[in-house]
Amino acid sequence: MINAVLSGDLPRSRVLSAALVVILVVLASAPFIFDGAQAINTSAKICVFIVLVASYDLLLGYTGIVSFAHTMFYGIGGYGVGLALYGWGATWSSAATGLVLALAAGIVLALVIGLFSLRVRAIFYAMVTLAVASAFAILAGQLSDITGGEDGRSFRVPELLRPGFRLIDAPVLGTQITGRVIAYYIVFVSALVLFLAGLRIVNSPFGRVLQAIRENDFRAEALGYRTVYYRTAANCLAAGMAVLAGALNALWLRYTGPDTTLSFAIMLDILLMVVIGGMGTMYGAVLGATLFIVAQNYLQKLMGTASKATEALPLLPNLLHPDRWLLWLGILFVLSVYFFPTGIVGKLRQRRG
Amino acid sequence: MSRPVLETRDLTIRFGGHVAVDHVSAGFHAGTLTAIVGPNGAGKTTYFNLISGQLPASAGAVHLDGTEITPLGAAARTRLGIGRAFQLTNLFPSLTVHENVRLAVQARAGGGGNILARWSSRRDWIERADHFIAAANLQDKRDLPAVALPHGDKRKLEVAIMMALEPRVFMFDEPTAGMSVDDVPVILDLIRKLKDEGDKTILLVEHKMDVVKSLADRIVVLHNGRLVADGEPIEVIGSPIVQEAYLGVAANGGGHG
Numbered sequence: 001m002i003n004a005v006l007s008g009d010l011p012r013s014r015v016l017s018a019a020l021v022v023i024l025v026v027l028a029s030a031p032f033i034f035d036g037a038q039a040i041n042t043s044a045k046i047c048v049f050i051v052l053v054a055s056y057d058l059l060l061g062y063t064g065i066v067s068f069a070h071t072m073f074y075g076i077g078g079y080g081v082g083l084a085l086y087g088w089g090a091t092w093s094s095a096a097t098g099l100v101l102a103l104a105a106g107i108v109l110a111l112v113i114g115l116f117s118l119r120v121r122a123i124f125y126a127m128v129t130l131a132v133a134s135a136f137a138i139l140a141g142q143l144s145d146i147t148g149g150e151d152g153r154s155f156r157v158p159e160l161l162r163p164g165f166r167l168i169d170a171p172v173l174g175t176q177i178t179g180r181v182i183a184y185y186i187v188f189v190s191a192l193v194l195f196l197a198g199l200r201i202v203n204s205p206f207g208r209v210l211q212a213i214r215e216n217d218f219r220a221e222a223l224g225y226r227t228v229y230y231r232t233a234a235n236c237l238a239a240g241m242a243v244l245a246g247a248l249n250a251l252w253l254r255y256t257g258p259d260t261t262l263s264f265a266i267m268l269d270i271l272l273m274v275v276i277g278g279m280g281t282m283y284g285a286v287l288g289a290t291l292f293i294v295a296q297n298y299l300q301k302l303m304g305t306a307s308k309a310t311e312a313l314p315l316l317p318n319l320l321h322p323d324r325w326l327l328w329l330g331i332l333f334v335l336s337v338y339f340f341p342t343g344i345v346g347k348l349r350q351r352r353g
Numbered sequence: 354m355s356r357p358v359l360e361t362r363d364l365t366i367r368f369g370g371h372v373a374v375d376h377v378s379a380g381f382h383a384g385t386l387t388a389i390v391g392p393n394g395a396g397k398t399t400y401f402n403l404i405s406g407q408l409p410a411s412a413g414a415v416h417l418d419g420t421e422i423t424p425l426g427a428a429a430r431t432r433l434g435i436g437r438a439f440q441l442t443n444l445f446p447s448l449t450v451h452e453n454v455r456l457a458v459q460a461r462a463g464g465g466g467n468i469l470a471r472w473s474s475r476r477d478w479i480e481r482a483d484h485f486i487a488a489a490n491l492q493d494k495r496d497l498p499a500v501a502l503p504h505g506d507k508r509k510l511e512v513a514i515m516m517a518l519e520p521r522v523f524m525f526d527e528p529t530a531g532m533s534v535d536d537v538p539v540i541l542d543l544i545r546k547l548k549d550e551g552d553k554t555i556l557l558v559e560h561k562m563d564v565v566k567s568l569a570d571r572i573v574v575l576h577n578g579r580l581v582a583d584g585e586p587i588e589v590i591g592s593p594i595v596q597e598a599y600l601g602v603a604a605n606g607g608g609h610g
Contacts, residue, residue: 004471007471007472008471008472008473008474200468200469200471201468203471203472203473204467204468204469204470204471204472205459205464205465205466205467205468205470205472205475205478206465206466206467206468207468207472208448208452208455208456208459208472209456209459209465211445211448212445212448212456215445215446215447215448216443216444216445216446218407218443219439219443219444219445220445220456221426221427221428222405222407222427222428222431222437222439222443223428223431223456223457223460223514223518224428224429224431224432224460224461224518225428225460225465226428227428230465233466237468
């Protein structure tokens with residue numbers, strides 16, 4: 001049963017399995033075990049990023065394609081749903097229409113970029129995606145009549161997902177089932193399904209061909225596989241998943257704008273999460289996204305506490321000042337790449353053997 | 354004689370001013386093992402690359418079953434039944450022996466586009482791959498990554514991958530090069546079995562003259578990119594041009610002339 005759900009690709013490490021179970025249980029019960037808005041927001045962001053990072057792993061880790069356009073597809077999903085809800089009213093049908101249009105646009109764009117440029121060497125492909133993604137980000141910022149420009153768009157979501165909505169009057173297990181809780185579970189369940197779908201794709205006959213292309217595209221071609229088509233298909237699948245992640249994110253935030261979806265900083269975060277978690281493992285996306293986002297949200301707090309605690313000492317409180325959190329995140333990243341070149345998942349699997 | 358399965362007509366490739374393969378015309382028939390010999394740099398591997406589609410021809414044509422396949426790429430030619438084992442080992446390093454062979458089985462079955470099935474759910478493909486792994490005597494190494502294999506086993510895996518493609522034309526490029534004495538018979542037995550099936554077209558680039566003599570029905574000699582001799586092993590080996598171009602050196606230099 002578990003074998004079938006995970007498509008035969010088990011974690012193959014006791015520590016990894018335990019970590020995955022903990023993450024799954026915490027995310028599944030987040031609205032009931034956390035109180036504040038920050039914890040729930042962090043949980044929802046982790047869900048969204050697991051999908052986003054897993055879809056990037058499909059490209060980078062499994063197929064060996066370096067793309068900088070992943071946030072563009074994420075943004076297309078966010079803007080598709082967001083602008084539809086903003087422009088056509090807060091109904092399910094406008095959300096669905098926006099999602100379908102965004103998916104179609106994302107996949108067609110991925111197809112065009114893929115067919116035109118996946119024949120060239122990897123470095124040129126990376127440059128092409130960088131150029132297209134930059135152009136898209138600028139376009140989204142300039143067309144302010146449609147997109148809201150740099151400010152983005154805040155929009156209303158369907159009734160069922162609004163904070164004021166009550167599914168039942170009495171609280172369940174001490175938690176009021178509001179529209180926000182329902183929205184969270186839509187995000188969580190979608191993310192879980194999408195992640196498992198990604199796991200299935202990489203463990204399908206198609207997924208093995210992608211790995212073969214990553215390992216030796218010359219030989220894959222010599223076996224009779226048209227590598228350009230496989231690369232392009234992987235590109236479209238990853239783009240589709242990123243569009244869906246963007247749509248979930250927009251539904252959760254009730255806002256879409258360049259900084260939350262299109263910025264290059266997010267692209268770098270995705271890269272870091274894949275590398276820290278472990279490329280070509282899928283589970284690395286779960287660990288990478290979770291650790292990174294938790295660190296991003298709580299490292300500052302932790303450092304504030306540490307800084308206060310060491311007030312009496314020289315220099316240390318300054319180093320631990322919350323404003324230095326990026327420095328420490330950077331150090332953590334360098335150390336993790338140095339000590340776990342195959343990522344956390346690679347390291348855990350290797351130890352167990 | 355019947356129509357050749359594979360034929361090259363004035364096949365030529367130039368790299369700048371250098372003509373690596375120069376108007377080579379030859380036909381290869383089913384049930385025949387043709388050894389292609391010649392000194393290093395004679396253009397044997399380049400000739401192979403032109404046939405299997407790794408390099409585009411500058412002039413001339415390649416025909417398979419009478420149909421011209423010159424404009425097709427390597428992937429398309431493989432699907433039409435031209436199998437190739439490479440001289441420099443060319444594997445998927447971090448995939449296991451089984452996965453390497455299985456990818457070839459899957460390519461043959463045309464099942465690479467399936468994104469919904471589980472890789473592990475195709476028992477028939479798994480068994481088919483294991484059959485070829487056993488034929489190459491690699492069953493003990495089935496789950497090792499290809500990169501971890503010793504050189505001789507990599508060569509065997511290379512051959513197993515080609516066998517798993519079940520082509521009609523088999524192209525072996527020095528299949529026993531660098532192999533230990535124990536491993537060589539495994540590969541030679543495989544080639545001999547293929548030959549005994551009677552309907553396979555086999556091309557073999559090989560330096561070891563004892564291997565060539567024991568296996569080949571016919572020998573083609575390339576020298577400076579040109580075909581200089583073509584015929585029965587005994588007459589080719591005896592001909593003066595071959596003695597001079599190739600075997601004279603081989604006799605003195607231990608097979609690598």
